[in-house]
Amino acid sequence: MRLVVVGGGSTYTPELVDGFARLRDALPLDELVLVDPAAERLEVVGGVARRILARQGHPAKVTTTTDLDAAADGADAVLLQLRVGGQAARQQDETWPLECGCVGQETTGAGGLAKALRTVPVVLDIAERVRRAAPDAWIVDFTNPVGIVTRALLDAGHRAVGLCNVAIGLQRKFAALLGAAPAEVHLEHVGLNHLTWELGVRLGGPDGPDVLPALLAEHGEAVADDLRLPRGLLDRLGVVPSYYLRYFYAHDQVVDELRAGPSRAAAVADMERRLLRMYADPALDEKPALLAERGGAFYSEAAVDLVASLLGGRGGAVQVVNARNAGTLPFLPDDAVVEVQAAVDGTGVRPLPARPLDPLYAGLVAHVAAYEELALDAALRGGRERVFRALLAHPLVGQYGYADTLTDRLVAHNREHLAWA
Template sequence: MKLAIVGGGSTYTPELIDGFARLRDVLPLEEVVLVDPDEERLALVGGISQRMLAHAGHPARLTTTTELVAGVTDADAVLVQLRVGGQDARHADETWPHEADCIGQETTGPGGFAKALRTVPVVLRIAEAVRRHAKPDAWIVDFTNPVGIVTRALLQEGHRAVGLCNVAIGFQRRFARILDVAPDQVQLGHVGLNHLTWERSVTVAGRDELPGLIEGRLGELAGDVHLAPELVSGLGALPSYYLRYFYAHDEVLREQRTEPTRAEAVRAIERELLALYADESQVEKPAALEGRGGAFYSEAAIELLAAIHGGEAERAVPRVVNLRNDGVLPFLPDDHVIEVPARYREGRFVAESVAALPDDFTGLISSVAGYERLALDAAVHGGRGRVLRAMRAHPLVRDHDRAERLTDLLLAENARFLEWAA
């Protein structure tokens, strides 16, 4: 199997390589190609990745290239993990919304919208190269945020694509430790949109353990997602950390105005990592990589690719992915992208059924989904009017004057990335 990683110069790539080395029996790889326009980072990340595979005795050949077509040619799968504008753009996404009293975040709210506008056209161009040059049945696995919007853009253009996020696998691993069972024994009732999800059940051997966990470990679970215990108890479900931007917006905004941005923290971590990657004696994943974020991403990616290219045992296990709704959540259009457990069957992912959701869940999902559809329209077709309409539709914005202000701020910060705004 040949795997191309677009955005392979990311400092996070060695986490993937470490997973490939540890889980070689789950996903046999013959060739890995790192594709990235940044020659300097590609050389450093490619160097340590080659050393890691050799040190682990993994037989896969690892190469690097700055040429997209060369990288994806004859690939069996293409993993997309890129950040248009780098950490500088992320820092902007995390700060300029504050001028209009909104949270700054790279996937949620106005900052997440800016990231979608920058990202969707780039990913669609990558996908066209994959369509033309990869194997005819090659899958695109998108880990690029905002995953839901990017995945819908790919599916809308007819690409064989699925979206991947590490939130669900992080919860699975957390619950497995609490319950003292193997992770593959834990099945999650995970539902919502990317970065807007709830765990409604935690099933082990046919028994839902979540009610007992909420009753017995309420403070611990609420603390993990930085939300009030009474909120978690009242929901009867465990929200992802990203729900904090909705349930505690003003508190988060106050914190953000006084604390360094995540982009600033990541910049410092990346400087340390790149220095380590340059050390030719470094043949294992550095401990400092744990601070980079994306915990369990390698396991999630490997499990997903194994479901596609592996045998029946791998395909029998439901995995949380981003895919077309197709009636699973009846209050959303069929072509909207949702995040739920699914199984790989006959060349496609098929979502598990989902029990009816309470009205507060459906209301928030519907509202954010409406924004996402307008955001994708703006990302594909451009135009200030489309940006303003999507901005105004976001439930964290609503107010027209605030939406006007945020639209002006977004365009001022991102015009250089938007072909239609040049």
């Protein structure tokens, strides 16, 4: 099995490689190809990847290259984990929206739109090159904003599925609180990427008892603290929102916090510098503890499970993915991309029936889904007016004065990445 990671020079990669080594029985990997335009950084990450595999006795070969076309040749699956513009662009995404009193964040609001505009054309170019070199390969997108990027790939006819680590992270946390094995915890995870709610937590499988009420009653404080939302709000909702819902449910509070403190982008950039120095140490042959602070927890387990199922090793597996709605949420178009439980096997992904969403959540989902459609249109066709329309449609912007100002600032900060600007 030949697996390609585009963005292989990412500091995330050792997390992924560690998962490949530990879960070798699920995913019998023969060759891992790391692709990245940053050759020097790629060699550093490639070196620690080889040492991690060797330490755990995994026989897979690790290849590093800046040549995507050569890398994709004969690939069974391609994982996308790239960041167009790097951490410098992320720093901008988190900063200039605050000047208008809007949240600055890399996957939602105005900053999330900027990332989508930079990312979608690059990902589509990569996908076309993969299709020419390996027409049967699956493309697994971990690149944010996952929902918009996955929709772009599917609309262009690619064999693609989106992956996020929010659901598996919650599954692992709930399992620890319940004293259960993670495999026994089944989430009723419904919504859009970074806009989801756990409507139920079932033990033993999709038809098992719903223990969410008991979980909230016994461990509500711990869950609320992790989400940075009030315990009382969770009790009133009776569900567990993704931590990204804090940008919606406590928007003004978050803006005040972001204005007062150092940005997450600055912290991550510093962390990346430290991680790369660690990776360069020829004695390092395991992922360092610092990597857990980088984000992407359990990404490797989710990726291994998904790729193994797509390539036929785990028929009938149920996993949370980003895929076509296809009637799952009846108030959205069938071609929208939703993040839900799905049956995954070698033929593709099939979303499972979902419990009807309360209007409290369905309204926000419909609102953000409409924004995502406009955002994708702006990413594909460009133009100031399309950017303005997307921003005006976003519930975290919504006012024409803000949308106008943010459009100007988005274009000014991203001109080098926008072919039409």
